[in-house]
Each structure stands twice: as structure tokens, then as C-alpha cells.
Amino acid sequence: MRIDEDTLNIFNNSLNRCQSNPQFLSLFYQKFALLNSDIREKFFNTDMEQQKIVLHASIQMIMLASQGNKAAIDYLDSIAKLHSKAELDIRPELYDIWLDTLMETVSIIDTNYDKKIDNAWKKVMNYGIEYMKSQYDYDKKLN
Numbered sequence: 790m791r792i793d794e795d796t797l798n799i800f801n802n803s804l805n806r807c808q809s810n811p812q813f814l815s816l817f818y819q820k821f822a823l824l825n826s827d828i829r830e831k832f833f834n835t836d837m838e839q840q841k842i843v844l845h846a847s848i849q850m851i852m853l854a855s856q857g858n859k860a861a862i863d864y865l866d867s868i869a870k871l872h873s874k875a876e877l878d879i880r881p882e883l884y885d886i887w888l889d890t891l892m893e894t895v896s897i898i899d900t901n902y903d904k905k906i907d908n909a910w911k912k913v914m915n916y917g918i919e920y921m922k923s924q925y926d927y928d929k930k931l932n
């Protein structure tokens with residue numbers, strides 16, 4: 790089901806406010822890494838400046854995929870497979886922590902933050918998260 794236009798506008802406006810603050814994704818990764826050693830280990834060898842750029846792009850891609858954009862759906866599919874058990878092995882419950890941390894960060898960075906904005910982000914991000922979780926057991930040998 791496509792996300793309604795009202796929700797999409799609320800999400801896009803909030804995303805623009807967040808992304809105009811250079812602290813947005815730094816704060817997100819700081820908080821995320823503090824949560825547990827499992828998460829810290831996953832990012833042990835990661836260039837976090839590069840990671841912020843790809844996360845920025847993939848948040849926009851999830852929004853476009855939720856609107857049926859074919860290129861964005863293919864991109865979401867490729868990152869879902871990369872995060873699957875056979876590759877990065879990102880367990881499904883880590884996505885719930887990821888979203889909670891993202892929403893905590895949005896609530897700090899977006900000066901207009903309210904319940905409607907919270908709901909709009911969750912609706913859009915959950916579109917991507919549900920798909921990523923559904924691919925956890927993806928096995929290239931069987932496909």
C-alpha cells in the first residue's frame with residue numbers, strides 16, 4: 790500500500806530540516822554504536838563518513854521505493870540482500886533498535902518534531918525495514 794501524500798510531505802519536510810543539520814547522522818551513529826558491542830563490532834572496519842553518505846541516500850531511496858519507484862525498489866532489494874544472514878548478518882531485531890535510535894535522533898534534531906512527524910517517519914522507514922527483515926534468510930544459492 791502506498792503512503793498517502795500528507796504523510797509523505799510531513800516526512801520530506803522533516804527529512805530536509807534534519808539533513809540541513811550536519812550533526813544529524815553523526816548523532817544517530819554515535820547513539821546507535823553506544824547501544825551494544827554487537828553493533829560496534831559490525832562497524833569495526835567501517836569508514837563512518839562514507840557510511841553517513843550512504844545512509845542519507847538510502848533513507849531517500851526507501852521513501853521513493855514506498856512510492857513504487859522501480860530503481861529505488863531494486864536498490865532496496867540489493868541492500869536488503871547485503872544485510873542478510875549470509876552477508877552482513879544483521880538480525881531482524883537490530884532494525885527495531887535502529888528505528889528507535891533514528892526516531893530519538895529526529896526528535897532532537899527536528900525543531901518542529903511532534904507526534905505526526907514521528908508517525909510519518911515510522912510509516913516510511915517501516916516500509917524499508919519490513920522488506921529488509923523479510924530478506925534476512927535470503928540465500929543466493931537457492932535463488
Ligand code: HEM
Pocket residue numbers: 828831832834835836840843844847848868871872877879883884887917918921
Ligand atoms: C533500514 C535500515 C538500514 C538501512 C537503510 C541501511 C543502509 C545501509 C547501506 C546503504 C549500506 C551500504 C551498502 C553498500 O556499501 O553498498 C549499509 C551498510 C552496512 N550496514 Fe546498514 N542499513 C540499515 C540497517 C542496519 C542495521 C540495523 C545494522 C546493524 C548493525 C546495519 C549495519 C550495517 C553494516 C555493518 C554495514 C557495512 C558497513 C561497511 O561497509 O563496513 N545496517 N547499510
